Amino acid sequence: MPLSYNKYLRVADLIELQGCLSDPAHHDELLFITIHQTYELWFKQVLHEIDAAIIAMDGDRVAVATRAIERVVEIEKILVTQIHLLETMTPLNFLGFRDELNPASGFQSMQFREIEFASGLRDDSILRAFHDDDFAHARLAARVEAPTLGDAFYSLLRRRGFDAPADGTTHTDAERLQLYGRRTRAVLEIITHFEDRYEEFKLAESLIAHDEYFSLWRLHHVKMVERMVGTKPGTGGSEGVGYLRTTLDKKFFPELWEARTYLDTKHGGAGCPFAK
Numbered sequence: 001m002p003l004s005y006n007k008y009l010r011v012a013d014l015i016e017l018q019g020c021l022s023d024p025a026h027h028d029e030l031l032f033i034t035i036h037q038t039y040e041l042w043f044k045q046v047l048h049e050i051d052a053a054i055i056a057m058d059g060d061r062v063a064v065a066t067r068a069i070e071r072v073v074e075i076e077k078i079l080v081t082q083i084h085l086l087e088t089m090t091p092l093n094f095l096g097f098r099d100e101l102n103p104a105s106g107f108q109s110m111q112f113r114e115i116e117f118a119s120g121l122r123d124d125s126i127l128r129a130f131h132d133d134d135f136a137h138a139r140l141a142a143r144v145e146a147p148t149l150g151d152a153f154y155s156l157l158r159r160r161g162f163d164a165p166a167d168g169t170t171h172t173d174a175e176r177l178q179l180y181g182r183r184t185r186a187v188l189e190i191i192t193h194f195e196d197r198y199e200e201f202k203l204a205e206s207l208i209a210h211d212e213y214f215s216l217w218r219l220h221h222v223k224m225v226e227r228m229v230g231t232k233p234g235t236g237g238s239e240g241v242g243y244l245r246t247t248l249d250k251k252f253f254p255e256l257w258e259a260r261t262y263l264d265t266k267h268g269g270a271g272c273p274f275a276k
């Protein structure tokens with residue numbers, strides 16, 4: 001039999017994967033499952049690109065790394081707008097099957113956490129939350145050990161002559177702040193010399209865009225959640241919207257944001273407390 005579209009993409013298998021729990025099936029549960037599964041497919045692609053970007057940076061292939069992260073950002077733009085499709089469901093429609101979901105929650109999305117970990121937000125308490133899911137726990141534990149996008153970026157900068165030290169596990173808080181300051185200064189140098197350092201500049205811009213659009217997803221998600229369920233606790237057992245608001249300021253690459261603060265029109269870095 002020659003290859004066909006349906007065979008290649010395993011469409012028959014794919015459209016069997018949306019098993020509704022409500023009985024009789026609530027009309028909107030299919031939308032709810034389809035959106036979540038679509039997110040998980042995009043998360044898989046995002047991780048594929050992040051892993052490729054880390055390998056490319058390690059091999060000094062900056063243009064390849066930048067293109068991978070630019071693709072991540074384009075996917076994230078879709079992820080941000082896609083959240084609002086859920087708002088075509090009325091809050092009452094959602095309550096029609098919400099109880100069936102208990103105690104499952106997006107909080108348990110393994111791949112969402114992998115993206116956070118690989119982008120630099122490694123968190124032991126999140127890892128522990130996966131203690132009863134061996135598959136997810138093993139993948140996340142591997143991500144804790146693996147270099148992050150930030151690790152790969154700053155080691156690339158070091159190889160290119162920048163003073164952008166890595167964080168060591170044995171450092172005190174004061175030493176950590178000092179290392180953070182030196183990395184921030186390296187970023188400032190790239191931004192202020194972007195014509196000479198265009199490769200590094202483009203890569204840094206793609207990384208900050210990844211950070212920005214991931215945060216925008218958080219913001220659009222919390223707004224949609226409040227519109228849907230107000231301040232009810234989440235199915236995952238958190239406070240709900242109150243908890244989600246605490247995540248809005250999380251940053252993957254704080255140095256990239258911080259460096260902007262010390263730019264001025266005359267530049268050189270006047271006013272930067274990290275300047276030598």
Ligand code: HEM
Nearest residue numbers: 035039105106107109112225228234235236237238240247
């Ligand atoms: C009607 C739709 C939705 C509602 C009412 C909702 C509600 C919530 C709530 C209340 C939380 C806090 C944790 C908890 O206690 O459950 C949460 C977390 C989360 N949700 Fe949703 N959600 C919805 C759709 C989605 C979709 C489509 C995704 C896409 C993957 C998603 C991904 C997540 C993630 C990743 C978290 C963890 C965020 C973090 O800890 O930073 N949610 N959601």
